[in-house]
Amino acid sequence: MVKSNSENVLEVFELNTWYGNRKILSDINLNVSRNEIMVIMGHSGSGKSTLLRYILGLEKIKNGVIKLLDKEISKLNKSELYKLRKRIGVAFQSGALFSSMTVGENIELPLYENTDLDKATIQIMSRIKLELMQLSGTESLMPSELSGGMLKRAGLARAVIMDPELLFFDEPSAGLDPITSAHLDNLILQLRDALNMSIIVVTHELESAFKIADKITVLDKGKIILTGDKEKIKKSNDPRIINMLARRAITDPVDKEDYLNRLTKKL
């Protein structure tokens, strides 16, 4: 029996996932409290984005439990899942804006599809969010006319247009210069404080993670190696975390003969 706490916006219990015979995530347990910023960290291929896909219900859970805003997502039917998704926002790494629509139309889309609000109200709401993201005046531009940082902010504006209780942000800093990245970090903090959102950020950027996080979860090879506040992470004795914080590459000792065998095998 899974014990849950209604103060948590997200609870993951014993999540295990496979891709074919390969295990991707092992024994994932995770809690995110209301109004908290949780950063999920790990190097590329550690399973961060896969975990996010399972939490969002984009992949079917075969083993484990995920409770999102107090609902167990594997037990929801399609319409219940969509109802739940109206309470969350997701900003994708690439922005995932529709290239055939203007920036304004992209941001207004969730409101047109999910509410009965009139056009004028929707446009005002869209302008408020664009203003918040410092993107005023870009409504009529096409996504192809925006820079990488602007695309991410436009994606974030679309993610928060319905004022979600819980916001997911996949790799906000990836591919951005330090100034734009810092600006996005400030935006995330503003969103939490101004709109009372709980926010889950998936990133591998240390500086950004330590700036915005209330709690950090570190993933390595599909397993959580540590969850805690910034101090706990900094004081950890785990060599994988020490290496990550020191930005040191992890190198396994290599046997020369083994190495040559692997290179020449099946030639």
Place this chain on the structure above:
Amino acid sequence: MMRNILIRFGIAGIFLYETILSLLTPPYSINLILKQILFIGARSVVVIVIAGLFVGMVVALQFYDTLVRFGSVSLLGSAVGLSLIRELGPVLTALMVIGRSGSAMCAEIGIMRIDNQIDALECMAIDPHRYLISPKIVASILCVPILTAIFIVVGIFGGYFVGVIIFDLSAGSYFQNMNDTVLNRDLCMGLIKSIVFGFLIVWISCEKGFNLHLDKSGTYGSEGVSRITTEAVVLSSIAILFSDYLLSALIL
């Protein structure tokens, strides 16, 4: 191999089920359907007119050459009319729509898949089947029969040009013979075929793009989009020709 084929059929079947379910569930967006009618229908008219004209002309030319050997050139109108209405109109229109719109739909949806735009729709609580696929199905089922009708009418006039203007047949005999031979059943056959073809084109093209991530046979990025687009065109064309035979056998 067999297992993979069965899995592919299963995936395509689930896709179809989800799409039909979304077609039967309101709300319906007229704007999205009109946008697709413009893309699949209105923007294909020119190419359909050009293709229909030349196909009608070449069919008349070939039939004239055959019929003249038997002294039955007066039957040219019937031969052109029947072949266009029953077979060439629906099939060639469908093949033109595959080349013009089916490939574009497949590539567009495939790119949306690799850029997470379909996941973004899901996360915004917007059913991608209802938002992306259903309007295309409705538009295609409406447009392909209309495009087929345009193809047939233009083809008949192409045949008229060759038979009456070039080979000096009587215009009255060309149209009267056609009128006498073409039955309601032939018109129904053309209509049913074009509706089925319109549905098949969207199902196959969109399914290929939509389920690009589930396709284990190749790469996922731009090369994956190019591969599934080619597959969609080839598969849709084969499906059209196969279902054409099945429908002809059932109706005749």
